[in-house]
Amino acid sequence: MKVTYFPGCTLRTKAKDLDKYARKCAEILDVTLEEPDDWQCCGGVFTTSRDEIATKLSSVRALKAASDKNQPLVTVCSTCHNVIKQTNYAMQNDEEFSSRVNNYLSKEENYDGSAKVLHYLELLRDTVGFDKVKEKVVKPLEGKKIAAYYGCLLLRPGKVMQMDDPENPTIMEDLIRALGAEAVVTPYRNECCGSYISLENPESCTKRSTKITKNVETYGADMILTACPMCKYNLEKYGSGVPVVYLTELLAEAFGVKEDENAK
């Protein structure tokens, strides 16, 4: 099957592994990721001020590209997913917003909100199916104790993301189990790592990230699993040293396509 794939700018710079393994694993799962020709940064943050239109236009263009091909729009970065899904929700439900956005766009670019936005995790769960993911595992991750970390953006606002219960999610744990590892449920898995405050106030970020990683340590997890480049950066840099891996890296490892880092 073919889907439109929006990598996002961080996946071209800091988070190359997230992107690389997303593509490799999709291939194994018979999913073709088609990147739109001229995508731009999603905007980075979904601003809630209603007159803020300009930063949402690039998301709308990506959505339009997917809807033209009648494909779902798949993203893997938590931030891109959040911004694009919220933008799409506003296009579907806020008439004033959608007409103002369309006024900015050329007539051919006008978009009606018909594209479906999927996070890579949703693609695995709902389109491919965790059963099929399990079948493709060649190196089960037996013995590994992995704590899923959702962060704040992946599931909220719950009404818009429609991905999982924001307080009691299971999607990442189900993936971890499908790959043969042990899922460690930790209470701070849906708390914020500090996000961009790491630039302004690293101390505050250290407080938050350390609280999360220290708590994970008490549960005896070997590593933290995330979908978000920002979370990985903060938890690694400001946390207490628990390794943080991208979900696509883990998937690649179980599928036996992860490159040996020492060989590089």
Added chain:
Amino acid sequence: MQRIGVFVCWCGSNIAGTVDVKAVAEALKNEPGVVFSTDYQYMCSQAGQDIIKNAIKEHNLSGIVVCSCSPRMHEQTFRKTAQAAGLNPYMVEISNIREQCSWVHKDMEKGTEKAIILGKAAIAKVNLNAPLTPGESPVTKRALVIGGGIAGIQTALDIADAGFPVDIVETKPTIGGKMAQLDKTFPTLDCAACILTPKMVDAGQSDKIRIFSYSEVSQVKGFVGNFDVTIKKKARYVKEDLCTGCGLCTEKCPQKKVPNEFNLGMDNRRAIYIPFAQAVPKVATIDADYCTMLKSGKCGVCSKVCTAGAIDYTQKDEYIEEKYGAIVVATGYNPISMDKFDEYAYNQSKDVITSLEFERLTNAAGPTAGKLLRPSDNKHPHTIVFVQCVGSRCANCAEKGKEYCSKICCMYTAKHAMLTRDKYPDTDVYVFYIDVRTPGKSFDEFYRRAVEEYGVHYIKGMVGKIAPEGDVLKVQASDLINNKQIHIDADLVVLAAAIEPDKSARPLATMLTASMDTNDFFTEAHPKLRPVESPTAGVFLSGACQGPKDIPETVAQAGAAASKVIGLLAKDKLMGNPCVAHSNELMCNGCSSCERVCPYGAITYSDKEFRMPDRTVAIRRVASVNEAVCQGCGACTVACPSGAMDLKGFANNQIVAEVDAICK
């Protein structure tokens, strides 16, 4: 031609605020059949009723239309008024210009126009009304109480006290309900068992009360005064009449790993069990899901040790049929599931418990013999955090919580906090709340004592996150008054879970054709004036099945429900509803459509002789209606293809006349 009087009520400003009542009275004066029309401030008052009575006599009225509130409110009132003046009560029509007009309109002109149209419709109908006389039906002088908690017990005791036999059907092996699980009761702190168990014993020993424990109502037929009920007595594999309740079997049973529901799973019981020492009836029950003998045929220990020979592995569910004159619903409540509130880590830590679990932990007959110990490691907790409104007043999270206030939590949390500080002065106790609601007799004083005398830390604000870390629970909360985030390392967290009606209530309501609200609480016939009656005649409500209630309120309502039942059972005959279906046998083609749709089984078919043209006689199959059973729902009149079925008081031609009057 009728001589109709029209009476337009102001209802103070309720109607007159948006409807020009004088204009309505004036406009309706000229309708066909109307000979008198007036308005008055409160038509339902004595003075208003006198206006109607006088007009009936003075103008020799044959029918009246009262333009006022909903017929559910005052139809009976005005029917009685008419009757007192010598008019057949079924010659009264109510035109609802309050709920369906003035309350929903803001514009005086439009409201008035609509009120006039509604009045015209009622006049058109009353022009076709005929006097009706209700039939009589006998009353079975026995009551059924469904649910054996404090509500059901109190209702049954009061009914029995008046001399009427009453049966309690309880789904659990013993009566007692939630109150039996409680430790102490607010605001007087009497021990729950000390005030409940004597009532349980009274119920068990009363010669007027039969207790069907471990039983369910499986079918209800009939109507007020004449209910036919089937009770399913579940197989408990113990002969109730032989078991002495000695408890030897419950000590010898080798299956020791059954979660004990009475202690909310905090300890284990055997596969054969008596829920608690003061159970009524004190009879053992075998849990078929866990009994090795019933599952694999190998064991039989209880049978061997039972000197009374009461064990019977072959027992089957038994169905009992009984007639009742009245039914009282007392199905109670349960705390909601905490599965969807993972921010409080209920499923992640054994030391996050609900308030009902806390009751068991502090109860001398509970799993810790009344010592407050944490479930995870049996250590004495020093810092205890209570979180109120978990799932209550949850307007933004209707998918996991409840919109309403559960009412009892503020008081029991104050009780828990106070008792903890009293018994264990070395503890720090925090209570997080949205509001503290204590509007009951001696309630606010009780809460103030918890704060002022016992030093409980009440903090306005909600807990956002509870993170179990090692052996502490990291509680993050907001203090709204100091505008601060608070972090507490707690040893034990107690969640005041919202309460919801018992799951058995919804199917029961269907069986009883009793109405419920969106939260599955039973609806009362009138929220203020008929609070213990269901809108379905003969069905009464007792306790928390009608809405969240504490014990004093439950007992008060239980007594009120009992008095309503006694009032009903004291009658020898009941006046029926004359607005019932009847079949025009000449038009009936015997198709059985009406029989199939009738929810009350009121329609039967029989073969009758009819005189045909040329002096021949034909035998035709025609429908007839049992007027005592018919509830006048009208389903048959719609289903009848030949138009033979009609409803007295709501005849097809009357409805059409109303529609014509509206569309004219």
